Amino acid sequence: xxxxxxxxxxxxxxxxxxxxxxxxxxxxxxxxxxxxxxxxxxxxxxxxxxxxxxxxxxxxxxxxxxxxxxxxxxxxxxxxxxxxxxxxxxxxxxxxxxxxxxxxxxxxxxxxxxxxxxxxxxxxxxxxxxxxxxxxxxxxxxxxxxxxxxxxxxxxxxxxxxxxxxxxxxxxxxxxxxxxxxxxxxxxxxxxxxxxxxxxxxxxxxxxxxxxxxxxxxxxxxxxxxxxxxxxxxxxxxxxxxxx
Amino acid sequence: xxxxxxxxxxxxxxxxxxxxxxxxxxxxxxxxxxxxxxxxxxxxxxxxxxxxxxxxxxxxxxxxxxxxxxxxxxxxxxxxxxxxxxxxxxxxxx
Numbered sequence: 016x017x018x019x020x021x022x023x024x025x026x027x028x029x030x031x032x033x034x035x036x037x038x039x040x041x042x043x044x045x046x047x048x049x050x051x052x053x054x055x056x057x058x059x060x061x062x063x064x065x066x067x068x069x070x071x072x073x074x075x076x077x078x079x080x081x082x083x084x085x086x087x088x089x090x091x092x093x094x095x096x097x098x099x100x101x102x103x104x105x106x107x108x109x110x111x112x113x114x115x116x117x118x119x120x121x122x123x124x125x126x127x128x129x130x131x132x133x134x135x136x137x138x139x140x141x142x143x144x145x146x147x148x149x150x151x152x153x154x155x156x157x158x159x160x161x162x163x164x165x166x167x168x169x170x171x172x173x174x175x176x177x178x179x180x181x182x183x184x185x186x187x188x189x190x191x192x193x194x195x196x197x198x199x200x201x202x203x204x205x206x207x208x209x210x211x212x213x214x215x216x217x218x219x220x221x222x223x224x225x226x227x228x229x230x231x232x233x234x235x236x237x238x239x240x241x242x243x244x245x246x247x248x249x250x251x252x253x254x255x256x257x258x259x
Numbered sequence: 260x261x262x263x264x265x266x267x268x269x270x271x272x273x274x275x276x277x278x279x280x281x282x283x284x285x286x287x288x289x290x291x292x293x294x295x296x297x298x299x300x301x302x303x304x305x306x307x308x309x310x311x312x313x314x315x316x317x318x319x320x321x322x323x324x325x326x327x328x329x330x331x332x333x334x335x336x337x338x339x340x341x342x343x344x345x346x347x348x349x350x351x352x353x
Binding site for chain 1: 296297300301303304305307308309312330333334336337338340341348
């Protein structure tokens with residue numbers, strides 16, 4: 016009866032075991048839910064952009080809203096130079112958002128509640144932004160580690176601090192998403208367990224908490240996708256427009 | 260004397276104004292929450308990264324406890340720097 020609240024996060028294989036060069040590449044429930052989220056996005060955007068009518072249908076309206084939302088976010092935070100990176104940030108935002116939202120359905124699996132998934136995404140962004148910075152500015156890009164107007168005595172110390180601050184970006188980006196999703200889903204399960212163990216007499220209070228928490232979790236799911244995308248824009252902005 | 264129709268329209272306008280303000284407040288609260296999440300992890304992540312760097316360097320140079328201590332404090336400084344920067348950015352937006 017009292018099920019483990021962490022059980023929802025277990026990854027298990029679906030189908031046969033696939034091993035290539037000693038690396039386990041089997042299809043798991045995590046991969047399945049990534050495929051589900053990606054297919055929902057593709058289907059939704061395909062149906063939303065199919066008609067292209069002047070008076071939009073509801074689906075087209077939502078699809079256009081997402082487009083405008085991300086486009087405005089990029090132009091507000093990273094300026095017009097970041098326009099070519101719109102497809103990347105849009106797919107990133109949609110993928111994180113839909114993984115979070117699909118995870119809100121009962122009996123589903125939340126892909127973004129695993130740190131390996133979020134860390135790989137964050138590391139990819141981190142490496143990509145660094146490479147873009149070096150391509151655009153060459154070795155001048157290293158000047159982001161040396162703030163102007165610092166006395167020479169303090170310069171080595173400040174540079175080390177700046178480098179640590181730069182390296183902490185992927186960690187904070189991934190931990191934020193992972194921790195929020197995992198904490199929220201664990202809390203939902205814990206309150207759900209209270210409902211069962213307290214029964215008809217005492218279960219109403221945790222049940223009402225569960226309902227409120229579900230609302231909060233949907234807000235958090237959206238908010239975290241937004242924060243993930245906007246921080247990517249901010250990092251991209253730092254790489255594209257050097258200013259210090 | 261004002262006629263009742265006039266009063267009704269004025270009431271309607273006032274009510275819609277209040278409603279709009281409530282929606283705005285809710286949107287603002289959402290972005291505040293996002294900022295709050297951002298600041299918390301920003302501080303912790305830099306401390307963690309600094310400590311890990313110190314740990315690795317300690318193993319390299321065989322200076323067991325010292326570099327991890329130094330880099331812990333450097334990481335804390337980097338975290339505070341991150342938070343100050345993020346807070347400055349937020350103030351600029353308002």
